[in-house]
Amino acid sequence: MFHALVAVKQVPDTTNIRIDPETGNLVREGVPAIMNPYDAHALAEAIRWKRQLGGKVTVVSMGPPNFVVTIREAIEMGADRGVLVSDRKFAGADTLATSYVLAETIQAIHEEDPIDVVFFGKQAIDGDTAQVGPGVAVRMGLPIVTYVVKIRELDLERRRIVAERKTERWTEVIELPLPALLTCEKEIAEIPFAPLPDLIRSLRYDPEMWTMSGPLEFDKGQVGVRGSPTIVFKMGTPPLPEAGEKIDAREVGVAEAVKQTFAKADAAGILDTVLGGAR
Amino acid sequence: MTTRRFWAFIEQEEGHAHPVSWELLGVIRRLASQVREEAEAAGDEVVVEGVLLGHNVGHIAQEALCYGADRVYLLDDPVFTHYRNRPYYKTLEEVAQKHEPEVFLIGATTLGRDLAGAVATALRTGLTADCTQLEMGEVKGSPQKLLLATRPAFGGNIMATILCRQNRPQMSSVRPRVFPMPERNPHPQGEIVREAVSVTEEDALSRILEFVRPEGESVNIEYADVIVAGGRGLGTAEGFGLLQQLADALGGVVGASRPCIDAGWIGNAHQVGQSGQTVRPKLYIVAGVSGALQHKVGMQNSDFIVAINTDPDAPIFDVADVGIVGDLYEVIPAMLEQLAARRKARGSGGGHQEVSA
Ligand SMILES: Cc1cc2nc3c(=O)[nH]c(=O)nc-3n(C[C@H](O)[C@H](O)[C@H](O)COP(=O)(O)OP(=O)(O)OC[C@H]3O[C@@H](n4cnc5c(N)ncnc54)[C@H](O)[C@@H]3O)c2cc1C
Ligand SMILES: Nc1ncnc2c1ncn2[C@@H]1O[C@H](COP(=O)(O)O)[C@@H](O)[C@H]1O
Numbered sequence: 358m359f360h361a362l363v364a365v366k367q368v369p370d371t372t373n374i375r376i377d378p379e380t381g382n383l384v385r386e387g388v389p390a391i392m393n394p395y396d397a398h399a400l401a402e403a404i405r406w407k408r409q410l411g412g413k414v415t416v417v418s419m420g421p422p423n424f425v426v427t428i429r430e431a432i433e434m435g436a437d438r439g440v441l442v443s444d445r446k447f448a449g450a451d452t453l454a455t456s457y458v459l460a461e462t463i464q465a466i467h468e469e470d471p472i473d474v475v476f477f478g479k480q481a482i483d484g485d486t487a488q489v490g491p492g493v494a495v496r497m498g499l500p501i502v503t504y505v506v507k508i509r510e511l512d513l514e515r516r517r518i519v520a521e522r523k524t525e526r527w528t529e530v531i532e533l534p535l536p537a538l539l540t541c542e543k544e545i546a547e548i549p550f551a552p553l554p555d556l557i558r559s560l561r562y563d564p565e566m567w568t569m570s571g572p573l574e575f576d577k578g579q580v581g582v583r584g585s586p587t588i589v590f591k592m593g594t595p596p597l598p599e600a601g602e603k604i605d606a607r608e609v610g611v612a613e614a615v616k617q618t619f620a621k622a623d624a625a626g627i628l629d630t631v632l633g634g635a636r
Numbered sequence: 637m638t639t640r641r642f643w644a645f646i647e648q649e650e651g652h653a654h655p656v657s658w659e660l661l662g663v664i665r666r667l668a669s670q671v672r673e674e675a676e677a678a679g680d681e682v683v684v685e686g687v688l689l690g691h692n693v694g695h696i697a698q699e700a701l702c703y704g705a706d707r708v709y710l711l712d713d714p715v716f717t718h719y720r721n722r723p724y725y726k727t728l729e730e731v732a733q734k735h736e737p738e739v740f741l742i743g744a745t746t747l748g749r750d751l752a753g754a755v756a757t758a759l760r761t762g763l764t765a766d767c768t769q770l771e772m773g774e775v776k777g778s779p780q781k782l783l784l785a786t787r788p789a790f791g792g793n794i795m796a797t798i799l800c801r802q803n804r805p806q807m808s809s810v811r812p813r814v815f816p817m818p819e820r821n822p823h824p825q826g827e828i829v830r831e832a833v834s835v836t837e838e839d840a841l842s843r844i845l846e847f848v849r850p851e852g853e854s855v856n857i858e859y860a861d862v863i864v865a866g867g868r869g870l871g872t873a874e875g876f877g878l879l880q881q882l883a884d885a886l887g888g889v890v891g892a893s894r895p896c897i898d899a900g901w902i903g904n905a906h907q908v909g910q911s912g913q914t915v916r917p918k919l920y921i922v923a924g925v926s927g928a929l930q931h932k933v934g935m936q937n938s939d940f941i942v943a944i945n946t947d948p949d950a951p952i953f954d955v956a957d958v959g960i961v962g963d964l965y966e967v968i969p970a971m972l973e974q975l976a977a978r979r980k981a982r983g984s985g986g987g988h989q990e991v992s993a
Binding site: 630 | 649659686721745746752756762789796798800802845847850851886887889910922940942948954955959961962963975
């Protein structure tokens, strides 16, 4: 039987984040929370293999209690079990502290119910760090492939997986022994429509809540702010560079505007350099 | 006396250095110089060092000296013939534990991002991803200057400066083209130190079965000298045909804002910006792009920026050297015409064919 574990994070839909033009502050109100899109695609792939091979999918998330919504969404998509690791002491975790809590949790699940493949998203869209997946792999001693676009083979008997990963140069086809950890691109799988029984089940599903008081013992020094070597020193909007000249083509005419533009580029020595290289 | 080591990871594949390695050396030299005074006062030494893994890559170690390393640690072994996560991170963990660098920069390429998170976790230290500004600065309560790493946060709407107070090294990843290429010194002084390699093929736990190279033409906008970029203001996918003509006339490539990729007008290799590529061409002509922060962070370091927009208040004009308020469908054909005329006047064998109209 196949057992996949997927790490899912809830993120604010960054396409909806706005800055208040008056105050320069972040407008948080009304920003919808969604399952990190890369995680959703990773989950879709895990579920696809479950349906093919038989078995189950467990999802794990670390975050505040309202992450329950995201776990329910995962159940709706077809996950079987959800664990939410949640405690006030986890707040303020950077990627090192996050990878600690997730690795401990996944390890504990693995010991009671062996996992074949651990799926992560390529990155979380609220931070774009792409650090947690590799961090968990290091802590658990698992082989890892990042930026996976396709699983070519998943062989539970021979205990191996063959995955394609996309880099700037080429696509690498990599073979790893199981269990292995994958971080996934969106191409890995389409998000399926939720089957009705899963949808109904998700409405009533209450994920297991794991906290500092159990069932696992977390090291206080490695979670939350205390376990995070990095801190935010300050925040601000970036200074604007000095704007150049604006020419209004509707006033001076298009041909003249272009002429003046090229004259400026000439004066800066740009156009000659560039045209020297043109075909 | 202690030695304060400032490290840059020298990335290579198939015996070719990634240029971001030299950009990192440029930055790390600047950072090292920012603590030199403080170090000298304390009787400490400051050195800039590169770390290079690969097989038969001595020539790259030599290049690293030319681009500013005082010393390069070279780990040369067949196990590093192609990049793989485990042999690389385990080796970097080992050399970093041995030499104890204070700051360690890695390029935020696909390879570097795969690697940096693993190395930082193995060393139990802090890592700030995709930094756009790096300084060594004074921080209250710290006897020495610390690395102040600034990066976009909250979808790029705000810049956050992150620091790592206690753990070492202080690590950051930096995307290609965010920092300038340093001058190359053809007669460098530094030394190459060969380090013993202890990882073996068995430790790798992975095997690359095949490389599938992309078919057809692949664009590389990152290191292009000229980019003609378009945005939603193009209105249709066909608009990129016009931009391509201008790019061809200037020997450049076409870039795009994200909505154009989302709409399927052009492939994602063309995307400029926070979730696309950072570029730094000599000339960046941008038409029909409003100038959201997420676009600007990807292109504002270009040498010369020409923006074309119908809206005189478009924020893109804030970063432009010259802004033309006008319709791109009138302005770009006029540019093509004037370039063709110039070429004729120069007698350089005729302009681009599509331009003759
Ligand atoms: C997390 C995150 C990451 C992002 N990453 C990126 C990224 O990497 N790159 C990126 O580009 N965006 C990115 N975005 C999106 C970004 O916020 C903007 O939505 C996007 O850049 C706007 O694209 P645009 O300027 O083409 O479109 P619009 O904002 O719609 O601007 C179109 C402009 O065209 C002008 N125009 C219309 N017709 C004409 C004409 N005929 N001639 C001349 N001008 C005309 C209009 O005046 C307008 O200014 C990201 C957003 C988020 C939340
Ligand atoms: N708090 C979290 N809970 C569960 N999974 C997480 C969490 N943070 C990060 N992840 C996983 O790690 C991936 C990379 O996140 P990041 O390193 O933050 O970009 C995400 O796509 C998730 O799969």
